[in-house]
Amino acid sequence: MADAIAAAAAKHPPAEKVKYQYGTAGFRMKADILDSVMTRCGLIAALRSRSLKGRWIGVMITASHNPPEDNGVKLVEPMGNMLAEDWEKLSTQMANLQTPEEVSKFYHETATRLKIDRTAPARVVIARDTRASGARLLACTLEGLKGAGAEYKDFGFLTTPQLHYLVRCFNTEGTHQEYGKPTEVGYYEKMGNAFQRALKGKEAAGSLTVDCANGVGGPKLTQLIKYIPKEALEIIVVNDNVIKPESLNVDCGADYVKTNQRAPPSSKAGPNDRCCSLDGDADRVMYYFKDANNVFHLLDGDRIATLAASFLGDLVRQCGLADSFKIGVVQTAYANGASTQYVERDLGLQVVCTNTGVKYLHHAAEKMDIGVYFEANGHGTIIFSEATLDKIAEYEPRNPGQAQALEVLRACVELINQAVGDALSDMLLVEVILAHKQWSCNEWLATYTDLPNRLLKVKVTDRGLFQATDAERKLVKPEGVQARIDDVVKKVRQGRSFARASGTEDAVRVYAEAATRAEADDLANKVAKIVE
Numbered sequence: 302m303a304d305a306i307a308a309a310a311a312k313h314p315p316a317e318k319v320k321y322q323y324g325t326a327g328f329r330m331k332a333d334i335l336d337s338v339m340t341r342c343g344l345i346a347a348l349r350s351r352s353l354k355g356r357w358i359g360v361m362i363t364a365s366h367n368p369p370e371d372n373g374v375k376l377v378e379p380m381g382n383m384l385a386e387d388w389e390k391l392s393t394q395m396a397n398l399q400t401p402e403e404v405s406k407f408y409h410e411t412a413t414r415l416k417i418d419r420t421a422p423a424r425v426v427i428a429r430d431t432r433a434s435g436a437r438l439l440a441c442t443l444e445g446l447k448g449a450g451a452e453y454k455d456f457g458f459l460t461t462p463q464l465h466y467l468v469r470c471f472n473t474e475g476t477h478q479e480y481g482k483p484t485e486v487g488y489y490e491k492m493g494n495a496f497q498r499a500l501k502g503k504e505a506a507g508s509l510t511v512d513c514a515n516g517v518g519g520p521k522l523t524q525l526i527k528y529i530p531k532e533a534l535e536i537i538v539v540n541d542n543v544i545k546p547e548s549l550n551v552d553c554g555a556d557y558v559k560t561n562q563r564a565p566p567s568s569k570a571g572p573n574d575r576c577c578s579l580d581g582d583a584d585r586v587m588y589y590f591k592d593a594n595n596v597f598h599l600l601d602g603d604r605i606a607t608l609a610a611s612f613l614g615d616l617v618r619q620c621g622l623a624d625s626f627k628i629g630v631v632q633t634a635y636a637n638g639a640s641t642q643y644v645e646r647d648l649g650l651q652v653v654c655t656n657t658g659v660k661y662l663h664h665a666a667e668k669m670d671i672g673v674y675f676e677a678n679g680h681g682t683i684i685f686s687e688a689t690l691d692k693i694a695e696y697e698p699r700n701p702g703q704a705q706a707l708e709v710l711r712a713c714v715e716l717i718n719q720a721v722g723d724a725l726s727d728m729l730l731v732e733v734i735l736a737h738k739q740w741s742c743n744e745w746l747a748t749y750t751d752l753p754n755r756l757l758k759v760k761v762t763d764r765g766l767f768q769a770t771d772a773e774r775k776l777v778k779p780e781g782v783q784a785r786i787d788d789v790v791k792k793v794r795q796g797r798s799f800a801r802a803s804g805t806e807d808a809v810r811v812y813a814e815a816a817t818r819a820e821a822d823d824l825a826n827k828v829a830k831i832v833e
């Protein structure tokens with residue numbers, strides 16, 4: 302075994318002078334320096350599975366919304382969650398070892414230190430997005446898996462959330478937590494059924510145009526549509542060209558729409574047409590439309606969270622379950638202040654703010670009975686605690702009204718991908734809610750008015766100097782900087798601003814919001830000057 306591991310590592314030496322880091326979204330960089338990382342991730346995935354006595358671990362090869370020449374890899378825990386933090390560290394250490402002998406030694410020493418049975422089975426599910434480098438990087442990963450003697454199932458092309466779904470299915474098969482059939486078709490069947498049951502005869506008003514970022518979401522959505530009756534919802538698929546991988550995320554997709562605050566230039570949508578954009582691996586979704594005056598409006602992650610929280614709150618009340626569990630909303634500092642106020646004041650629900658990065662939101666939501674979590678950039682989902690799921694499953698309605706609401710609630714539980722934020726699942730949930738409320742995007746937008754805001758990126762020599770606290774809303778270092786920020790914020794009506802070191806780029810991000818656009822811009826510029 303020792304030799305097989307060293308032999309696998311020997312096939313792909315690490316690139317010179319590159320420091321690899323398992324970050325908030327796994328390893329992500331230019332695809333041509335990733336080969337060694339992939340093989341080693343194969344080894345780590347096998348070891349992680351062995352540490353859990355052969356439970357299935359996921360490996361997803363993707364770089365999400367990054368440009369076509371990038372790629373990356375993330376590992377998935379048995380219930381479909383992101384990799385545990387101590388294993389992120391092990392992955393980083395493994396990726397930065399130089400020689401094959403060091404890799405083999407590290408594998409065995411880690412096994413010994415963590416008391417992992419090296420003869421335990423190792424099982425891994427693997428998939429990739431549509432990037433041109435994917436096939437090569439898959440082969441590199443398989444070399445690691447084979448070197449470690451792991452059993453694996455290669456599912457070819459999948460969206461990131463589909464891979465998370467499969468991992469959870471494999472690990473819950475035959476238990477009372479059974480999540481679904483562990484096949485790609487099983488995913489579509491589950492979504493399609495739940496969607497129709499949740500609609501309860503309601504129909505979506507008008508069609509939905511979905512921009513798939515020329516990524517894997519395109520072909521997968523085309524499959525999913527076969528399980529959705531056209532009378533219930535007509536979906537128009539655009540930007541689904543995966544034959545030309547160099548078009549991935551170029552002038553389209555959720556990140557383009559959010560960053561540029563505009564529809565993709567190729568969009569042919571007319572006034573009041575409901576549109577949404579997925580990102581390259583279909584775990585983020587952004588809604589948007591142009592109003593009758595051709596003004597563009599974005600309905601981002603904050604909007605999806607508030608819509609879902611208000612709908613679930615109503616459903617739970619209609620079921621007669623309002624006293625049984627609490628719904629909470631998890632946001633980051635980037636959530637628009639108006640959305641926070643709407644959830645707390647109008648919906649009467651608790652809001653928790655966490656650090657940026659999906660795993661932080663997910664952990665906070667896990668502490669709630671029903672936890673709605675979304676980043677403004679469109680990544681998020683809703684999770685139900687075990688006790689909540691049991692109660693919803695066992696509850697006996699007392700009248701026909703309760704029975705009706707309960708059926709919709711149970712269908713929503715099925716429709717929501719509780720393993721991870723899933724653009725396709727989130728999108729169908731939004732469609733269900735709009736159909737029930739008989740709302741267009743205009744009514745959705747009218748629930749509250751966003752405060753004007755500005756996001757700036759400030760280049761700094763060392764972002765490590767910027768240390769934040771209080772969910773990244775306050776800087777503790779460099780000393781004195783926060784006091785100066787507080788000073789300028791104080792002078793602005795409805796002003797709020799913070800500066801935090803980016804986790805993915807060498808920069809500090811500055812966010813500011815205020816009562817007017819001019820004040821928000823001015824505040825952002827002033828805070829940027831302070832951190833420069």
Ligand code: 16G
Pocket residue numbers: 325326657658659660676678680802803804805806810
């Ligand atoms: C990562 C995170 C994303 C977050 C972004 C912030 C995951 C899967 N991805 O892409 O959620 O919004 O980082 O980037 O957690 P920043 O630290 O550069 O602002």
Ligand code: ZN
Pocket residue numbers: 365366580581582583584585
């Ligand atoms: Zn993504």
